[in-house]
């Protein structure tokens with residue numbers, strides 16, 4: 268006879284324990300006692316049934332069970348024996364998954380998108396930083412102050428840039444995400460879109476429309492955010508880009524209008540400017556008004572010097588597309604362009620999670636409210652990353668609390684960088700704003 272202990276999640280009353288016990292005792296050579304209070308089953312088996320049949324018998328009744336082996340029981344880590352479901356496979360999700368299995372937990376990751384890795388590696392930091400670096404190199408060829416190096420108007424093959432960028436994205440996704448799954452068989456990946464049925468149960472809708480139930484002792488919501496589209500009349504009926512389409516666009520627009528002035532909007536605006544587009548930026552307020560208006564103010568000069576047209580405190584009143592061009596009506600008049608990029612912030616992916624079934628508290632914009640331990644108001648439900656109201660990702664304007672290495676990843680010429688630095692030093696030392704002057708000599712551009 269072998270004695271095993273199973274950790275069971277999803278039982279809500281003594282009746283559940285009885286039903287779990289009955290399911291186990293139907294198996295040949297098995298004698299089981301299930302304790303609702305402990306959430307565990309003590310099982311004696313004569314070895315004629317495989318352990319997975321024990322787990323399957325419980326799953327058939329809607330309970331998730333894990334086998335507590337001696338090592339895990341002895342280790343006694345915080346996660347020992349727990350089953351943790353993580354919704355999302357971005358960087359936060361993976362960091363949590365690895366930590367949880369180190370502590371002895373069993374982890375199920377759930378991903379609805381066809382690729383894993385979330386925003387950063389697929390459509391965020393990685394491709395955008397590659398794109399702006401390429402644009403920077405192109406810009407330097409035509410703008411430097413070294414007498415001995417010929418200034419060059421670079422020939423840009425945008426298709427080749429995009430295919431190299433996307434190859435790097437795949438490479439990094441493999442190295443940082445896919446390979447982790449391959450080397451950690453104790454992390455299970457379930458494909459599909461998850462929503463809560465109750466605080467311990469997730470329903471995952473898979474590609475073929477079937478539903479899979481995942482029950483867990485703890486849930487981490489790491490579902491990220493998606494582009495927020497402003498309610499400008501006509502806009503949604505036009506083929507506008509968000510950052511996702513802009514990053515992989517194989518043509519360089521002749522005239523690109525960017526609506527938005529956040530970090531993502533400005534990075535992409537500058538990249539296209541440097542790749543050869545005429546760029547107009549329309550900002551509802553000022554540059555970086557939410558992130559850092561002081562840096563934003565200095566950046567307006569930088570962008571104007573590079574040739575961007577900037578319309579502050581201006582949003583289109585309507586947008587139309589005639590099959591070829593976008594037409595934007597605004598207080599600055601009618602503006603036509605061949606491409607329109609909308610980068611006006613991101614909205615948390617929480618509206619389709621069935622949070623009403625859990626009582627998890629959100630802010631008005633859908634951001635999940637968490638405490639310093641990333642815990643929601645429901646004790647065993649946690650949240651991390653862009654789907655939360657985590658204020659540690661923000662800063663208050665003008666407080667001078669941002670370190671220089673946290674500046675937006677825009678590529679500035681040394682002169683522009685120096686001006687930005689001066690401007691911030693003034694602000695940080697309380698000296699107040701000052702307009703940056705033109706460089707005295709071209710050598711300051713070096």
Ligand SMILES: Cc1cc2nc3c(=O)[nH]c(=O)nc-3n(C[C@H](O)[C@H](O)[C@H](O)COP(=O)(O)OP(=O)(O)OC[C@H]3O[C@@H](n4cnc5c(N)ncnc54)[C@H](O)[C@@H]3O)c2cc1C
Nearest residue numbers: 355357378379380385386387391392460461490491652653
């Ligand atoms: C263009 C751009 C450039 C950026 N550049 C930078 C940068 O340089 N530096 C920086 O620090 N940050 C940058 N960011 C922000 C950064 O990418 C995000 O902050 C980060 O990736 C968010 O990670 P996350 O884990 O919260 O969510 P994500 O990485 O978005 O992961 C969420 C995952 O959850 C999945 N999901 C959502 N709902 C469900 C569901 N119901 N069921 C199953 N799966 C679900 C999604 O498919 C997605 O894969 C950039 C963002 C963009 C858009």
